[in-house]
Amino acid sequence: MATRTLDALVIGAGVAGLYQLHMLREQGLDVRAYDTASGVGGTWYWNRYPGAKFDSEAYIYQYLFDEDLYKGWSWSRRFPGQAEIEHWLNYVADSLDLRRDIQFDTTIERAVFDEDTNRWTVTTDLGETIDTQFLITCCGMLSAPMADLFDEQSDFAGDIWHTARWPKEQVDLAGKRVGVIGNGATGIQVIQTIADEVGDLKVFIRTPQYALPMKNPSYGPGEVQWYKSRFDELQQNLPTTFTGFEYDFTDAWADLTPEQRQTRLEDCYEDGSLKLWLASFAEIFSDEQVSEEVSEFVRQKMRARLQDPELCELLIPSDYGFGTHRVPLESNYLEVYHRDNVTPVAVKNNPIARIVREGIVLADGTLHELDVIIMATGFDAGTGALTRIDIRGRGGRSLKEDWFTDIRTTMGLMVHGYPNMLTTAVPLAPSAALCNMTTCLQQQTEWIDEAIRHLRANGKSVIEATKEGQDAWVAHHDELADENLISKTSSWYVGSNVPGKPRRVLSYVGGVGAYREATLEAAAAGYKGFALS
Template identity: 70%
Template sequence: MTQAATESRRGNGAQKTATFDAVIVGAGVAGLYQLYRLREQGLNVRVIESASGVGGTWYWNRYPGARFDSEAYIYQYLFSEQLYKGWSWSEKFPGQPEIERWLNYVADRLDLRKDIQFDTTVERAHFDEATQRWTVLTNKGDAIDTQFLITCAGMLSAPLTSRFPGQETFKGQLFHTARWPREGVNLAGKRVGVVGNGATGIQVIQTIAGDAAHLKVFIRTPQYIIPMKNPKYSAADVDAYKGKFQFFTKQLPSTFTGFEYDFEHAWADLTPEQRHEVLENCWNDGSLKLWLASFGEMFFDEEVNRQISEFVREKMRVRLQDPKLCELLIPSQSDYGFGTHRVPLEQNFLETFHRPNVEIVSVRTNPIERVTASGLQTADGTVHELDVIILATGFDAGTGALTRIDIRGRGGRALKDDWSTDIRTTMGLQIHGYPNLFTTAVPLAPSAALCNMTTCLQKQVEWIDNCIKYLRSRNLKVIEPTKDAEDQWVAHHDETANATLIAKTNSWYLGSNVEGKPRRVLSYTGGVGTYHRKCDEVAASGYIGFAMQ
């Protein structure tokens, strides 16, 4: 039966206790939908959100140039045609302000805010084996008792902000892109340094180059890129994509990466001329299609990957022309191959380096050593004097959002300790040793990296909702994956991942950007369609591999 929310005082009266059926951590894409689903089946639910508003990633990442690189019409909820068609996008890859407005539209249309506690951070969550319930403690002094704990904290929500010694001594302004001030930053007339040139760094660099008096870009690893084509939408364009709603609901969950397009060609079946035509067509689409729908062999076959990588390198050479810029901005095959890192979309990023006020500082063999009062000091002793430092230095992906919370399961075991030695989950949905803890956007599921996020997060939310519904219909209180089931999933995950070139490439996909993080491909590489089928099979079997009582 659903428990009514209760409030009482305990101890000296300074701490309030509330009781819920479910507590959700995070009010982003997954958290909003999870709240809606659980509330629809009659549960009393509370969402705890550290931000002042909804949006998750799209609340925090408001840096200059932040925008979708999934097409807007597929980065959407597909459970309600009315909700889908009630919002119209202005362009194919809209920017952060529009995305944040969309998520506020969702929250308002579904009347979700009344069950969200904003400006509150979950600090601890401990499972009580006697009561078989979780106690969730927040920075506001709340102690919340709940049967189910569901984490919707995001895969890229634990920014690596303290990257260099001496950051606190800098006399200018220093920002991490994931904590950009709401009021913005005035860069006019200033000497600006950007550290990092991944997908986020590229968006920032190409956007602010015209504002800063002088821009220094500190680059360690060059990136393969794809030029974005971002047309504005007319009313006819909007009607056209809305008319494909039913197609999207069927197509997106079955493709390899949850996008509308999928791999259609086999490399061995085509002539060199036909292969080149496919690559050109995908390149000219101005989307991630070259990466996610040209030739799947690029992830497994080194020779295929080499040829596709060279195709992209030549496209970049034509735009850069300058041999020195080519050396600094184009990866070599000895660095890594195309597609084994996250592939960014860009808008005149390469041309930015033709500007007289933009300078590259290579830190591959001359790394940044520290932040000084006046700027960034490299290993050779050079101090690059700056007024503003922007850290596009990434995240503790997949795991960081949860290891920054003191989560303890059976026997007092700590998730931070468990994941510090071996990153394990069961399908990215539950973790052995942590009963009634459900997870989204954590390792060993496609939502940890290789998926159009809304496609995968919706599936995970629906699986969790249906699992809880199954428990309640049978008057069961607790569910937890068995060790054997988790072992089997981890083995399957690793076998699939280790067959790819991704597993041979250092990147945040393997946690290589976080010192001491156990090495494992974070995302399930078997494909979104396969993952969804496996999730459905487990549910249809009555949740085989999960112990219930």
């Protein structure tokens, strides 16, 4: 099979990959995107489990580089479901005529940097070899599922589905005994959706979550016109806020009276969005007293709905602060546990020991017989998508081995020792967690596009993160992270859900606007922190 030669190879055809492909093609590069999936969408192709939907408002989870593209699509509601989101990304691919440069059903297995040619040799699972100058990873932050977690899992006689690999065909759960492992944002969406369909539902709960009620109104012509008329405002505002959402932190906790604080909390809560987390008080991330007061506010809301003391004990967090884990939005999730066919199973102190033919066995020997097991067990966030590819940089160094020792990047855009490999949605950038993903992914893909334009305009062919530049960014990142309560809480935000993963806050916590300024300043200073040759 002949080797294919490219200027740039993009891994992934989701939100970042589609835009990156479009921009690089616009500047005249011979570029091609590859994706394991059979269609575009990335996260929104794979995560088609029952109840999958946005928890960012649809009108901000969009590309903002083209007003016609933005206004050419109309959302049906504030937080639409997976099918509509996948349809939107297909609209984008068709509008920009991207499919002719995307190869689906193809997995990138290996990428090796050749120090003699300063190019990457990439191989696929189909036996293809691609020679490319630039390797650009748009693999997604949550795209490497934690699926094979339990002993004897393959012995189960029924069906096991991970939410991130849900089949396209209809899964019949009617009347069946179903177990859901995990109650994070994804698990909550599944549980609240299937409870009235299944015969018996057992939810295996290790860590309770602070959950906020979602208000998800339908959009008619008036609402659609309202948000489309705000295009210029959103284009200017979203890249500068703390988390890339339209709302932001305003008043300091200390500047308000107790009554004013309560009013702010109630207003944010009633918004039915992530506003309480991302625009109430920034001090929830740094001040333990403020964190506790806001956490107790949310606990009281949850207690009022649950009422049952045993359910409150099991489902309401008490040992970590609101917002230091990913905050889920829900629709009558708590009320699900009042149903006769739903049983919560506590597994923090009595963990799942193994999966057998009949179902799930706990450490104390209890067997829960099941027909279907749904694994909402999360991801190897930030790093997993790339460490599952055999990526070799200078001197044959392995990215998997490097990141197993210490997770380091330069602004989440490059890794020292891997020239011409430019990255999105990897650690040490906001896109690793604390960001409206389209905001951050657009920032990163646009920076990458401009960096390549700069190289070409100046007769250069290689860009590489310097060790000094990377060390400086890691030190800056860690200084901010160490002051943040997220760093003191065990969650996938710090990699604690993956055995052996080095502990580090994966997401840059300095804010989306501040991150954007830092990356633009580095570029304006001749790509400070990077070596060009």
